[in-house]
Amino acid sequence: MDFQPVLDDIVSTLKPELGAGKVASYIPALARVSPHQLGIALRTREGAEYCAGDATTLFSIQSVSKVFSLTLAMRNLGEVLWQRMGREPSGNPFNSLVQLEAEHGVPRNPFINAGAIAVADRLVSTCGDGRAEILALLSSLCGEAVAFDEEVAASEAATGFRNIALANFMKGFGNIDNDVAPVLDLYFHQCSVAMNCVQLARAIGYLCNDGAHPLDGSALVSDRQARRINSLMLTCGTYDAAGEFAFRIGLPCKSGVGGGIVAVLPDTLSLCVWSPGLDETGNSLLGMKALEMFVARTGLSVF
């Protein structure tokens, strides 16, 4: 199937809406990004790539990084990881503290902030250098060198009061083994990675390829682990909008407050859309519309 006309049509149809939504302002370095941008990239399992709009502009991947940190932690720890976190949708905002107290410091899933911080703690314990391993994984998956945006990382470290609270709260329950400082340093850095749509569509390709590396075909995770990551993306990848995403789009997705969303159609293709304006749940407003248009025009969905 030639996806190019579909992607071109999505970008031109949404053009009049560019600027809709609100860029994340609680991280000062993100507040300066222009919302008048929209990119989309697609990669088939066989390796054909298509893109349209601002698909080669770098942006802050933010919570999209949680898929890759989870992947590393599942590789390093196997089943033991699940002693530290659950697999249920939270039904709460991504940075919520309320459930954690009732649930004794065990986050609902690895894709809310508390869960990703607990994953970062596991990486601090099991990786020699967590920061380097995240960058190495992402660079290998997209075949290009990627880097942290140190300004974004510093900006978030200076203003990440909720994340600092989440980490300390979990530490109080014994669910963080390391000092909170290195754990948060890893978390803020993974969120700060700068990538573009083409790179992310390629990097997430192992999830439509039974866990095999998109470029060299080696086993990154097992087929079963890839299925589980896709399940978590479908049920928890877009926070308390996960039901709406499943209803309107029907693909496993993971979003970030930089405005990126990755999406997977298992065994077939991976996608990344980016537009910095967010809705009230912290998901890209036009990104979600673009994905909805994609499934409507192609009829492709897991359902």
Ligand SMILES: NC(=O)CC[C@H](N)C(=O)O
């Ligand atoms: N949803 C997100 O992308 C949140 C990530 C952001 N770095 C935070 O911790 O608040």
